[in-house]
């Protein structure tokens with residue numbers, strides 16, 4: 001195992017484990033991204049996946065928001081993408097300027113599982129660059145904040161691998177679910193197996209907490225979510241934790257984010273995750289009542305709220321903190337990724353208010 005500098009801020013790890021915190025910790029999904037001019041400057045020089053595959057660049061970009069908002073963010077998330085798993089499985093993906101991700105040769109029929117995908121994936125060989133980036137970033141962070149790793153959920157990745165990119169209806173991927181349910185499950189299992197190995201490798205490389213993004217979870221009916229997403233998500237938490245224990249490594253907290261799957265909150269609180277990330281359509285009190293303190297909640301301001309003026313942002317943050325409570329089982333975040341045209345100064349107001357109101361609500365304010 002690697003030797004890393006001692007951690008100076010463990011708020012997010014304590015919140016995830018259900019311990020008390022002086023204030024609610026905060027990070028932002030997609031915090032290293034296009035709303036930052038320093039990110040756009042790097043993107044002019046490098047292709048998206050070139051950055052992912054170059055540990056020095058991934059480290060540089062992961063640290064951009066940590067440096068800009070010095071002391072205001074409580075976690076860093078490794079710069080990468082959920083689509084590196086489909087790449088490791090053998091599919092080619094490019095990131096096009098106005099289209100987002102595009103698969104050059106997506107899965108069309110179930111036979112493609114064997115024709116287009118690798119039978120076995122050695123994550124150290126295919127995704128070793130992510131592990132290197134994690135180790136390098138963890139060292140560069142110098143213990144300032146914990147480093148998060150992540151993967152896409154099996155269903156969300158399956159959807160991309162069949163749709164070949166972003167889609168409004170997910171009709172192609174859903175056709176697989178309804179026409180070829182058994183082959184769909186075989187594909188989901190294949191992605192799950194790679195995801196488990198990949199997350200374990202991320203933890204061994206230095207990730208101190210991990211998140212599973214099921215960005216398309218909410219596109220499924222509750223019944224189909226229970227068939228095609230939940231079992232694989234559950235398997236991931238169970239296998240990652242037990243394998244880490246077997247390897248003599250303490251499991252790290254795990255977060256599940258199923259965007260739009262409000263109906264699954266109770267199930268998600270019973271399958272081994274420490275934290276559930278909520279989108280903005282879920283009422284905090286409802287989420288707290290349904291999950292009964294079994295998990296830490298993360299979220300969930302509407303990312304578009306950051307287009308509001310400063311006072312609107314402040315009022316929205318205060319409402320959110322009052323509803324979730326600030327000293328136990330809560331991590332502040334947005335309800336989805338930050339949008340590319342948000343003003344970075346509004347992000348600063350968001351973060352500063354979280355600190356100020358968080359301390360105030362805990363009666364820890366020193367003024």
Ligand SMILES: Cc1c2[nH]c(c1CCC(=O)O)Cc1[nH]c(c(CCC(=O)O)c1C)Cc1[nH]c(c(CCC(=O)O)c1C)Cc1[nH]c(c(C)c1CCC(=O)O)C2
Nearest residue numbers: 029030031032033077078079080081082100101213215337
């Ligand atoms: C669905 C998904 C993807 N990627 C991701 C998800 C799950 C979260 C979500 O639902 O938004 C996750 C992701 N993508 C990225 C990160 C890095 C870490 C972070 O700062 O959060 C993370 C955690 C970088 C990125 N991933 C992407 C960018 C912007 C691309 C660019 O620089 O050209 C970044 C910074 C591109 C990307 N990557 C993906 C899409 C659909 C797109 C294009 C759409 C968009 O631009 O938002 C796939």
